[in-house]
Amino acid sequence: MDHQTFILSFLFFFIFSASAFKPTFSSISSTPNGEEDPLIRQVVGDGGVRLGAEHHFNEFKHRFGKVYSSKEEHDYRFFIFKVNLHRAKRHQRMDPSAVHGITRFSDLTGREFRETVLGLRRVKLPSDANAAPILPTDNLPADFDWREHGAVTGVKNQGSCGSCWSFSTTGALEGAHFLSTGKLVSLSEQQLVDCDHECDPEEKGSCDAGCNGGLMNSAFEYILKSGGVMREEDYPYSGTDRGACKFDKKKIAASVANFSVVSLDEDQIAANLVKNGPLAVAINAVYMQTYVGGVSCPYICSRKLDHGVLLVGYGSGAYSPIRMKEKPYWIIKNSWGENWGENGYYKICRGRNVCGVDSMVSTVAAVHTTAQ
Template sequence: MAHRVLLLLSLAAAAAVVAAAVDAEDPLIRQVVPGGDDNDLELNAESHFLSFVQRFGKSYKDADEHAYRLSVFKSNLRRARRHQLLDPSAEHGITKFSDLTPAEFRRTYLGLRKSRRALLRELGDSAHEAPVLPTDGLPEDFDWRDHGAVGPVKNQGSCGSCWSFSASGALEGAHYLATGKLEVLSEQQFVDCDHECDSSEPDSCDSGCNGGLMTTAFNYLQKAGGLESEKDYPYTGRDGKCKFDKSKIVASVQNFSVVSVDEGQIAANLLKHGPLAIGINAAYMQTYIGGVSCPYICGRHLDHGVLLVGYGAAGFAPIRLKEKPYWIIKNSWGENWGENGYYKICRGSNVRNKCGVDSMVSTVSAIHASKE
């Protein structure tokens, strides 16, 4: 296994040298920690760790925990450097998650429960496949943030509720298109009250901080009647008793559908229906700082629910690398992650479905919710 990892890293590094002349002195590598070798990483790790602790307000219960988190931090510095080699059009380095192991990160900050196979089975149930839309004349660049359909970046905290933020964000946009009013909606209602299950997988249900899926969340809303505002049902970041009050519904789902794995159809549905709920493989997101992520190697196992809000024709890439078309993704890890809470990932025929970004895309339409 170690030999295979070394081989993959060697191949990626060779490709980077050919395409971008990346070497130990390249600023892309120095961005992680000044210097180009692991000895330098070890020598400077403690000072960088101290800065990290101060910057992100970290605290540990005792000296043993501090020492353990320092060791994890050192490992993540090396991991960020590998990510930089494998994903040179983005910037990778120290983030607020740099003291978490990959397993801790997945368990705490991801939460997309089901596979593409499970989603496809839903096409014959309450969700239906989106009709094919014309793609002629689509603008080269589009961003729903410029049109008032995207709410503020939120923070899910240490709760695997990403799916609820993806679903609420899509409904916020759809409700704006239907009513002209942007309502900031409640994720906590999903966390506390939505236990909708996939009929084909009885053990796969929306489970609050333990994960869920956007399409079953939309199915729950159709049955419940709609979603309260965040103001009326505020987020706590932990599982709680359901306090849903139907009289306080501010947004309701009319219907929802699943978009085919086709970039043109995804873009057309984005323009027609507003921001889209999507799944993604978050392998590179723990170390992401900015730029257009387009890793040479990325799996398509989906483990994180996010919101697709727009796309661009040519995103900035570091020196010697061509600019790349990209998707604009709103995340739920706060504004102090990524590009003020946002992530960019490459798109286009030569990088189709990078990190599975096109594999699980759902659109929702809203109706105006009247209070009774």
């Protein structure tokens, strides 16, 4: 190949890749009025050349309403912000099929991030956990999304409380209740935070502990024993675990009939998702601190589970400009509000248990209740 042919080939590759990826990138790298988002450009483009980190820190504070109590605190958060800029750039290199940038967590250290918005209490299920039956997988749809079938409530926000496990639990039960009754009801995470102290019999001292973490299967066990869970409107979320339990059995809105653990096989996960509704899932959230959009498929990611989320669907493929091919993915509902990720959702590639997403998957069945 001569030099001119090589240059033309390279230009074709660059233009083709950019144009193919444009729909995903433009939707997450633009402000609502269609302008380029400087906070994302700072990380994935050449914003660092045109504008300094201080400018972007000011933009960050304005966008997310950040106010610090002193100059010392401000300067410290600015330092952490700059560290996280480098972290986001590193994540972008390691996870090129997604877009990483500045999020509302960009002024938090890694430890603060883990302590305030994660909260999976344990990294293994009890040995006596019920196994879900093996389902046929021959006729699974190529793409599936429970949001399109009315089984998913709006994106919620756990705030600065390690209660992700409670949102994963209620999300799965909300879907199961919908399949059982035809009614979509938003259930109370705060009931689980305040009232659920279910413990793991195999691990002394490991109990569901409000903002200090918990496990979805233990929460299902609590709901099964207590009789059910109330509506969100009857027991609203406060984001703290300092209140007394206010559970009222007269206001139960949904109850657990049974729950089980799904095989690590991804076809079985998909089959259980389609048949039984959204699934409670654990994941390693290290790339989620900087995630802005796209399909996350990092080259390397720990499978040490630290975050509870809700699996609501899957796609047959989203274009990866780096690997030049379609990549199948899972659709994850998170609990960090709609201004995180893709309107509160996370896409992570299927096929090799990336970030441990296939390692701890549970399905739940609901019983019919007469609560209105």
